[in-house]
Amino acid sequence: MNRARRDGLVGYAFVGPFLLIYAAILIVPLLMGIVISFNNADLFGRREWIGLANYAQALGDPVLAQAFWNTLTLTLLIVPPLTVIALMLALALNRSTRLAAILRGVFFASLVLSVTIVTLIWRFILTPDAGLVAVGLQAAGRAPIPFLSDPDFVIPALAITTLWWSLGFPIMLFLAGLQQVPGDIYEAAALDGASRWTVFRRITLPSIRRTLLLVVMLQTAAQLQIFGQAQLLTGGGPGGASRTIVLYIFEVSFGRWVLGYATAIAELLFGMILLVTLLQYWLVTRHEGQRA
Amino acid sequence: MSGLELIDVSKSYGATRVLDSVSLSIAPREFIAFLGPSGSGKSTLLRVIAGLETLDAGEIRLGGERIDGLAPGARGIAMVFQHYALYPHMTVRENMAFGLVNAGVPKDEITQRIAQAADILEIGSQLDKKPGQMSGGQRQRVAIGRAIVKQPRLFLLDEPLSNLDAALRNRTRVELAQLRNRVDAALIMVTHDQAEAMTLADRIVVINDRKIQQVGTPAEVYARPANAFVARFVGSPAMAMLPVEIVSGGDHARVRLPGGAEVQTAVRAEGLAPGTRAELGLRPEAVSLAEPRGSGIPATVELVERLGDRTFIYCRLAEGIEIIACAPGFSPMRPGDDVTLDIHAPAAHIFTADGTAHHPEARP
Numbered sequence: 001m002n003r004a005r006r007d008g009l010v011g012y013a014f015v016g017p018f019l020l021i022y023a024a025i026l027i028v029p030l031l032m033g034i035v036i037s038f039n040n041a042d043l044f045g046r047r048e049w050i051g052l053a054n055y056a057q058a059l060g061d062p063v064l065a066q067a068f069w070n071t072l073t074l075t076l077l078i079v080p081p082l083t084v085i086a087l088m089l090a091l092a093l094n095r096s097t098r099l100a101a102i103l104r105g106v107f108f109a110s111l112v113l114s115v116t117i118v119t120l121i122w123r124f125i126l127t128p129d130a131g132l133v134a135v136g137l138q139a140a141g142r143a144p145i146p147f148l149s150d151p152d153f154v155i156p157a158l159a160i161t162t163l164w165w166s167l168g169f170p171i172m173l174f175l176a177g178l179q180q181v182p183g184d185i186y187e188a189a190a191l192d193g194a195s196r197w198t199v200f201r202r203i204t205l206p207s208i209r210r211t212l213l214l215v216v217m218l219q220t221a222a223q224l225q226i227f228g229q230a231q232l233l234t235g236g237g238p239g240g241a242s243r244t245i246v247l248y249i250f251e252v253s254f255g256r257w258v259l260g261y262a263t264a265i266a267e268l269l270f271g272m273i274l275l276v277t278l279l280q281y282w283l284v285t286r287h288e289g290q291r292a
Numbered sequence: 293m294s295g296l297e298l299i300d301v302s303k304s305y306g307a308t309r310v311l312d313s314v315s316l317s318i319a320p321r322e323f324i325a326f327l328g329p330s331g332s333g334k335s336t337l338l339r340v341i342a343g344l345e346t347l348d349a350g351e352i353r354l355g356g357e358r359i360d361g362l363a364p365g366a367r368g369i370a371m372v373f374q375h376y377a378l379y380p381h382m383t384v385r386e387n388m389a390f391g392l393v394n395a396g397v398p399k400d401e402i403t404q405r406i407a408q409a410a411d412i413l414e415i416g417s418q419l420d421k422k423p424g425q426m427s428g429g430q431r432q433r434v435a436i437g438r439a440i441v442k443q444p445r446l447f448l449l450d451e452p453l454s455n456l457d458a459a460l461r462n463r464t465r466v467e468l469a470q471l472r473n474r475v476d477a478a479l480i481m482v483t484h485d486q487a488e489a490m491t492l493a494d495r496i497v498v499i500n501d502r503k504i505q506q507v508g509t510p511a512e513v514y515a516r517p518a519n520a521f522v523a524r525f526v527g528s529p530a531m532a533m534l535p536v537e538i539v540s541g542g543d544h545a546r547v548r549l550p551g552g553a554e555v556q557t558a559v560r561a562e563g564l565a566p567g568t569r570a571e572l573g574l575r576p577e578a579v580s581l582a583e584p585r586g587s588g589i590p591a592t593v594e595l596v597e598r599l600g601d602r603t604f605i606y607c608r609l610a611e612g613i614e615i616i617a618c619a620p621g622f623s624p625m626r627p628g629d630d631v632t633l634d635i636h637a638p639a640a641h642i643f644t645a646d647g648t649a650h651h652p653e654a655r656p
Contacts, residue, residue, distance in 0.1 A: 184374075202379075
């Protein structure tokens with residue numbers, strides 16, 4: 001066996017275990033999911049080929065339409081403020097003082113909490129009888145707001161919970177991005193007489209545009225799949241006002257055992273996330289090719 | 293109009309003092325080199341002048357106006373950074389315009405100044421490129437261009453040649469020399485390379501150990517180093533320092549080498565009491581190879597450096613002391629050869645134990 005061939009085999013031996021596991025738990029289920037979505041299938045293994053019928057049903061399903069708008073609203077309520085707040089906090093924490101180091105840990109801490117604990121905490125805060133917000137409102141002489149049972153308040157309540165929970169990771173990404181920016185260009189900008197706002201707009205922001213894109217893409221993909229908070233905090237209620245797409249998929253597959261229809265919705269969501277992510281990538285990078 | 297004036301400038305980082313009461317006066321169109329080893333404080337001094345570091349005590353004046361309280365951008369100073377510090381996401385044109393836009397310079401004038409600078413630096417065809425698409429030499433031109441367009445009263449150059457390869461370095465050195473004729477401003481260049489300082493600067497400021505050691509023209513610094521540090525640091529190869537004892541003589545000091553040989557110097561004997569220990573400073577050109585079997589100091593060759601027009605011969609005396617001789621042309625000497633050295637005594641310097649220099653009297 002010659003050397004090049006042996007090196008090649010060694011290479012495959014190194015990546016082989018990963019590729020096997022990756023294929024077994026990601027690629028195969030993905031393909032199986034696509035196949036199942038063309039079937040009338042249940043959880044007990046029944047499969048009956050019905051072509052695009054599941055997809056046709058999805059397009060006419062009013063519950064799915066409501067879940068779609070709920071999810072979209074949540075994503076729009078969460079991603080922009082999350083990105084802006086995380087960037088502002090990262091800018092404030094991007095210094096080497098002891099206080100900044102402690103606060104970096106504090107903001108990152110919410111990330112390690114599981115969704116169960118996060119919803120529990122926010123249930124305490126939002127509950128209309130004795131929650132923190134209710135107590136505050138009563139002290140101010142106002143009636144408590146039933147956040148989790150009023151259709152107008154349930155989506156904002158979910159958004160705030162998610163914002164609080166999700167801040168840590170984007171802050172870390174932004175901090176990592178900010179630390180990549182060479183310090184001397186800030187000094188050059190100081191000698192160029194740039195104001196703080198000019199430095200932010202013309203130096204910092206362009207320098208971290210890749211990180212910004214990454215944060216927006218990751219968060220959009222994550223929030224379009226929002227599930228745990230909705231299920232645990234409200235169960236999708238009241239009257240479906242907080243039912244998200246993934247929660248609906250969960251109900252259809254594990255509540256009504258209609259696996260084929262659920263996978264069809266899942267594939268639609270997959271396509272939607274792919275489309276949105278690619279669109280964002282194109283919007284941000286389309287100018288770079290011309291100049292590079 | 294006066295140029296830059298530093299008055300008792302001091303700077304510490306925590307408990308570590310990095311600049312200790314530095315005072316310096318620079319004429320309006322002078323080219324100054326801050327020369328010193330790493331960690332000497334020369335870069336800190338440059339950054340203090342630029343306003344990138346605050347000073348703890350002292351004053352900085354430029355053109356008669358006190359500037360040490362001003363923001364970096366308001367001082368009328370432009371700086372070329374060691375790693376150029378170009379804005380990577382901006383084109384060359386935008387890089388050069390950035391400071392002018394911030395200063396509120398009218399658009400027509402910005403265009404005109406950039407065109408002029410691009411013309412001088414021959415980067416007119418590169419204006420729409422980004423720094424990442426350019427070579428190191430081109431980037432440096434852009435960095436210089438960005439400084440020129442601001443029409444500053446003072447240019448600061450931080451190790452301007454250190455990132456360039458040898459060929460480009462020589463060319464850029466010539467260009468820097470031309471640049472100073474084109475701009476109506478003083479220039480301060482930080483360097484640890486004495487060849488740069490010697491060839492470019494009107495005056496050299498030798499900095500070491502947080503303080504200015506000597507300010508003088510390249511010739512002064514080379515011929516009359518203020519102390520033992522300057523003597524060792526300036527000149528390549530470095531000045532050899534031989535431990536000697538002062539012996540009694542006439543008007544001029546006479547010293548005894550460790551081997552017993554005595555040398556009559558041209559240094560005035562005042563302040564050099566017989567019996568005291570001192571160092572005899574000898575530039576390579578003051579030491580030559582004697583004729584075979586001639587009188588002189590015996591030594592062994594350790595290393596031979598042939599530069600073509602002359603050869604430096606690194607020798608060691610019997611007592612283990614290093615001394616460097618210079619021979620014209622290509623010397624056939626080889627390491628291990630035994631040689632006899634002639635010392636050209638009128639060129640020798642004497643440094644007393646505290647580092648103070650005593651120079652030979654200029655010959656009439």
